[in-house]
Amino acid sequence: MALALSTPAVLWLAPLALLPLIVRLHAPQPYPSLAWLGGDPLSTALEVGLRLAGALAILALLLGIGGLHLAGQTTRQIGNGAHIVLVIDRSSSMDDSFAGSRPTAEQASKSAEARRFLRSFVSNGEHDMFGVAIFSTAPLQALPLTSHREAVLAAVDAIDRPGLSETDIARGIAMALSMHDDDPSAASRAIVLVSDGAGVIDRRVQEKLRAAFRKRPINLYWVFLRTANTRGIFEPPGAGERDVPQVAPERHLHRFFESLKIPYRAFEAERPDSIGDAVAEIARLERHPIAYVERTPAKNLSRLAYAIAALALALLVAARLAEVRITAERVP
Amino acid sequence: MADLASLQSGPLRDLPYRVAWRARGVHAGAHRGTSSGAGGLFRDLATLLEAPDPRRLDLRASLRDPFEQLYVRRFERSTAITIYALIDVSASMGFVGNMRKLEVAAAICAALSFSARRIGDRFGVIGCDREIVPELHLPAARARAGAVVAALRTFRPTRRGAGGLVDAAAQIAGRRKLVLLISDFQIAADELAAVFEALAAHDTVPIQLIDSAEAASLPRFGLLPLADLETGRRRLVVLRPSLHAAWQRERAEHEALLASLAARYARPPFRIVDRLDWDRLAAHLMEARG
Numbered sequence: 001m002a003l004a005l006s007t008p009a010v011l012w013l014a015p016l017a018l019l020p021l022i023v024r025l026h027a028p029q030p031y032p033s034l035a036w037l038g039g040d041p042l043s044t045a046l047e048v049g050l051r052l053a054g055a056l057a058i059l060a061l062l063l064g065i066g067g068l069h070l071a072g073q074t075t076r077q078i079g080n081g082a083h084i085v086l087v088i089d090r091s092s093s094m095d096d097s098f099a100g101s102r103p104t105a106e107q108a109s110k111s112a113e114a115r116r117f118l119r120s121f122v123s124n125g126e127h128d129m130f131g132v133a134i135f136s137t138a139p140l141q142a143l144p145l146t147s148h149r150e151a152v153l154a155a156v157d158a159i160d161r162p163g164l165s166e167t168d169i170a171r172g173i174a175m176a177l178s179m180h181d182d183d184p185s186a187a188s189r190a191i192v193l194v195s196d197g198a199g200v201i202d203r204r205v206q207e208k209l210r211a212a213f214r215k216r217p218i219n220l221y222w223v224f225l226r227t228a229n230t231r232g233i234f235e236p237p238g239a240g241e242r243d244v245p246q247v248a249p250e251r252h253l254h255r256f257f258e259s260l261k262i263p264y265r266a267f268e269a270e271r272p273d274s275i276g277d278a279v280a281e282i283a284r285l286e287r288h289p290i291a292y293v294e295r296t297p298a299k300n301l302s303r304l305a306y307a308i309a310a311l312a313l314a315l316l317v318a319a320r321l322a323e324v325r326i327t328a329e330r331v332p
Numbered sequence: 333m334a335d336l337a338s339l340q341s342g343p344l345r346d347l348p349y350r351v352a353w354r355a356r357g358v359h360a361g362a363h364r365g366t367s368s369g370a371g372g373l374f375r376d377l378a379t380l381l382e383a384p385d386p387r388r389l390d391l392r393a394s395l396r397d398p399f400e401q402l403y404v405r406r407f408e409r410s411t412a413i414t415i416y417a418l419i420d421v422s423a424s425m426g427f428v429g430n431m432r433k434l435e436v437a438a439a440i441c442a443a444l445s446f447s448a449r450r451i452g453d454r455f456g457v458i459g460c461d462r463e464i465v466p467e468l469h470l471p472a473a474r475a476r477a478g479a480v481v482a483a484l485r486t487f488r489p490t491r492r493g494a495g496g497l498v499d500a501a502a503q504i505a506g507r508r509k510l511v512l513l514i515s516d517f518q519i520a521a522d523e524l525a526a527v528f529e530a531l532a533a534h535d536t537v538p539i540q541l542i543d544s545a546e547a548a549s550l551p552r553f554g555l556l557p558l559a560d561l562e563t564g565r566r567r568l569v570v571l572r573p574s575l576h577a578a579w580q581r582e583r584a585e586h587e588a589l590l591a592s593l594a595a596r597y598a599r600p601p602f603r604i605v606d607r608l609d610w611d612r613l614a615a616h617l618m619e620a621r622g
Contacts, residue, residue: 025568027557028557028558028566029556029557029559031427031546031558031561032423032424032518033561035518035560040569040570042570042575043567043568043569046555046570047568322553322555323554323555323556323557324553324554324555326545326546326556
């Protein structure tokens with residue numbers, strides 16, 4: 001709770017609030033002797049109460065004029081979710097449909113389908129923090145880890161812009177890892193890799209990734225958007241084909257991920273719906289207690305101050321109206 | 333409403349009074365005295381040796397005496413008494429509700445002055461708050477009290493306390509006098525007792541001025557900001573039936589105290605509520621008690 005004033009200078013007038021305590025509130029009527037009165041607690045309480053109401057009214061008016069507000073603040077809370085970096089393939093093949101052709105009215109592009117499901121994924125992750133990295137030949141940090149939902153959605157929206165060039169998964173993953181490194185919190189972490197292909201990862205790069213993954217536990221999910229008539233990640237190579245990364249990069253990437261000894265799951269999506277299933281499964285798995293920071297915006301309390309002042313003034317007016325005179329036919 | 337006419341005390345307003353005790357003193361007056369003299373009420377017979385006044389020789393009584401002594405009639409000399417009006421002019425007497433208390437007191441003084449002068453009694457006024465107020469001090473005399481009555485009418489009471497009444501009692505010590513103690517008797521209990529004790533030697537008639545606006549005719553509910561005339565203390569009072577009842581109890585207690593003090597040292601108090609009923613006051617003053 002941090003109360004603040006837009007115009008703190010009004011506090012110079014705060015001593016005015018002492019006025020009701022000093023000046024008399026009523027025009028007193030002469031009375032022979034108040035000795036009868038003794039101590040009447042109700043009367044005393046009301047007298048004190050009215051004076052305080054006067055002081056309160058002045059203070060509240062001053063605070064109202066001064067623009068009392070509750071300063072914006074951040075509170076830490078515990079929710080369910082994870083810090084998730086979406087690593088999205090922006091290679092030109094993502095602009096094709098699952099059938100491997102130009103997108104048509106019936107068949108949207110893979111990136112558009114991915115966008116659709118990722119949007120719902122982002123929208124549903126209430127306490128998740130998302131970062132977005134996109135990669136083709138070179139990775140690009142679209143958005144660092146953040147809890148600003150609109151920004152994340154905007155970044156996700158951008159993935160169906162026309163892509164370019166090749167697929168370099170290793171650098172995308174490395175970027176995601178570095179984005180996680182920038183985030184010091186103890187939340188559960190995940191990388192969701194969305195791609196429609198893979199490339200050969202250099203052995204040295206593999207070692208680096210292995211070392212990076214060893215540093216911290218990160219869950220890895222790979223949503224592989226499999227275009228029709230291409231190799232799946234689970235399929236062993238056919239007879240007469242050599243089982244080398246150059247021939248079946250997806251399969252070998254999958255094996256590389258499995259060899260990392262981290263929680264890893266791969267989803268092979270051949271239809272748009274399977275992306276939804278995969279994403280739903282990821283959302284289900286990534287529900288860990290997470291400390292998240294909630295921002296509360298500044299709240300204007302002027303109205304409240306005016307309301308309090310009005311109440312206090314109403315009390316004073318009521319007291320004034322309830323005032324009676326000693327009823328006497330005055331002697332001239 | 334106190335009609336002003338009732339307070340007008342022209343030369344016509346007469347306030348008769350009577351005392352049941354025998355006045356001491358040498359001045360001839362209208363009351364029974366202790367000294368015997370030539371005129372007035374027959375008192376007794378005395379031998380000529382005891383009362384050597386052969387002009388009052390009672391032949392019939394002398395002849396009836398087998399021892400042949402000569403008897404003389406003795407008569408009570410009617411004697412003048414001294415009347416004092418002791419007026420409390422402390423601040424509480426300045427309250428103006430349904431009457432002006434000092435106006436009433438002044439009217440009583442004027443009437444008493446007139447009556448006393450007519451029958452040869454001496455009349456004095458002492459106005460007191462915490463001490464005797466010099467401009468309201470008229471030592472007893474057979475003069476008219478017009479000046480002091482006028483001063484009383486215009487007096488603005490401001491000071492508190494009733495200590496002056498005790499001083500005044502000391503001033504008028506001596507022969508028994510008729511003393512009208514005019515006050516609202518809103519005096520602290522110990523001070524009140526001191527006043528009555530100091531006046532014990534005299535024939536004291538407490539006259540209590542009560543303004544119904546002070547209590548009886550207050551509204552049942554409401555906020556009443558009050559300022560104590562005596563102390564200047566300000567209070568906001570939440571009027572309500574329970575508070576009225578409490579006040580009533582307090583007042584009744586005070587009245588009871590006043591009544592018990594009066595029973596011990598003085599005549600029963602005469603209450604003037606809002607307006608002065610001259611006939612009742614006269615009846616009260618005539619209803620002398622030893």
